[in-house]
Amino acid sequence: MTDTSPAASAPAKPRNFFAALEVDTRLIGMIGAFVIICLIFNFLTDGRFMTPRNIFNLTIQTASVAIMATGMVFVIVTRHIDLSVGALLATCSAVMAMIQTLVMPDWLGLGLDHPATMPVAIIVGMATGAAIGAFQGWLVGYLTIPAFIVTLGGYLVWRNVAWHLTSGQTIGPLDSNFQLFGGINGTLGESWSWIFAVFAIIGSVYALWQSRRTKVKHEFPVKPIWAEMVLGAIIAVTIVGFVAILNTYEIPVRRLQRIYEARGEVLPEGVTQGYGLPISVLLLIVIAIAMTIIARRTRLGRYIFATGGNPEAAVLAGINTRLLTVKVFALMGLLCAISAIVASSRQTFHSNDIGTLDELRVIAAAVIGGTALSGGMGTIYGAILGALIMQSLQSGMAMVGVDAPYQNMVVGSVLVVAVLIDIIYRRRTGDKV
């Protein structure tokens, strides 16, 4: 018992730059992989990959899968799986589409684009997703049917419940307010995007400062002050850069003219306007923060990870693991509904095939992001990065002109290799979480 912890013994002389920053090396690895992928595609497409337009598209294409992937992290951490998320998304999407095109305008006689339609559709959709998720969680937790079976059944059931609800028809166009969540149809614009950036930076710096203050208060070792500042600077530059790029993607003049006309104004000569941050991406960011807080700062999150690490120990510690399973699946269902909002409003209608194969993309995103299928291990930011990496590969290959079957072969191989790298990494670092 002569071991020493690096944090306790060597705060003053860190081994290297990254150690001083105390940033997860796996995170750095994933970001590195993502950057390399971007650079390669940018080279292969003669610079078309890293244009503001494509980066904008990448973010809105990633949002739906990434939102669900954050929930899948909890499911997989508790040693379960959810194969039904794509189908559940379809059911939620169908329910919301029906509310927008049938229930609100016809049954309740409110007409199209009534201001109440969007919130009602969203609330009912989210309730549907959470209820179905809770039901599946109950089957898993209380009736002890393996999650694989429950959600494999759910995969068939919910996709076809969606089909039944809509009689297999495509339903649209959706409510115009609802479409704001679709990406290009709903962005913050330049000024609000910058305001968002300012708040994001203030929030991040405050979080860093607060964390340091707590450590000082308890007399724990802290990182050198320069490391905190470097970290803060990296975060600030990232936020500013991201918003700047999205703001650079300009709304086409025709479209801008229509926006001005709708307001009863005339587009002044030479005025341009960037899209800025899509609302769907803002939603993803908010969900990512909320899910990270749940994972790290709440009892629910602590119990999710404890149960994944050692279910028996969790039970002996007095944790109701059955109810926990219901909560985890209900949360997954809720996130499926939110993804359904983003996915259906992006295509401006509900279609039968919405969310097809999403279950596999979502699981792959979580796993590429370092979530271990053996349970107890995974991060929210990892899953989002995983989703982003997969979407980049897919979009990049499409831009290069790789045929779809080959794209799938590459993505499949990347999934397997990513897990292999993770296993090797864990062996080297000795099972570090």
Added chain:
Amino acid sequence: MTAPLVELRDMQKSFGGIKAVDHVTIDLHPGEVVGVLGHNGAGKSVLMKMLSGALQRDAGEIWINGEQAAISNPRDARNYQIETIYQYLALADNLDAASNLFLGRELITRMGFVNDALMEAETRKIMKRLNPNFRRFHTPVAGLSGGQRQSVAIARAVYFNARILIMDEPTAALGVQETRMVAELIEQLKSEGIGIFLIDHDIHQVKMLCDRANVLRTGQLVGTVKVDEVSEDDMLGMIIAGKCPPQGVPGPGALA
């Protein structure tokens, strides 16, 4: 004589048709270490799990300080200040020492979030007392040695002011040095008036640490002996052949 700290009266538990614990009655006094011995499958762990709330008894009564106690889950047991130290089951390998110590009883900030900093500070305090060499507060416990893991488990019991401690083979996975550390801890807890049930296979260790020992065989109590009054062979005879020596108090499972 004052009421015992714990009395398990006529405890019964069956799994399918098998009587895992069959009419067992034993007791424990403050500041006493009482061994629970027997072969694998003799029913000692099942008996203790009924006290710790991990298993529901079919029949029988649990009395604590002369009052009947209602224990049907681990939380109930904790309310009676019953803490259990399991050899293999108790820690979530992916969490650090503080998270494990407070698992199920997290300290909460005013905002309702888990107060990791305060929990770490408390963990550092208690570990300073129990295992001053312990420094790896940010490592998942999977990365700790057997002794370090055990000290986390023991710290959990001590921190929450256990009055009744159940130790299930606390030294089974430990080296000589670490076993000595645990033995010293048991002595220390004993001197603080805590009653300890010690499940153990090692007769030598039982001789050394326990005041009394109960031997179970195929779910029945062979008998209760004061360890000073009997030899190690006597105890082996109880475990293997079910023979209670004349110095002991025979139970329903004693053979002639």
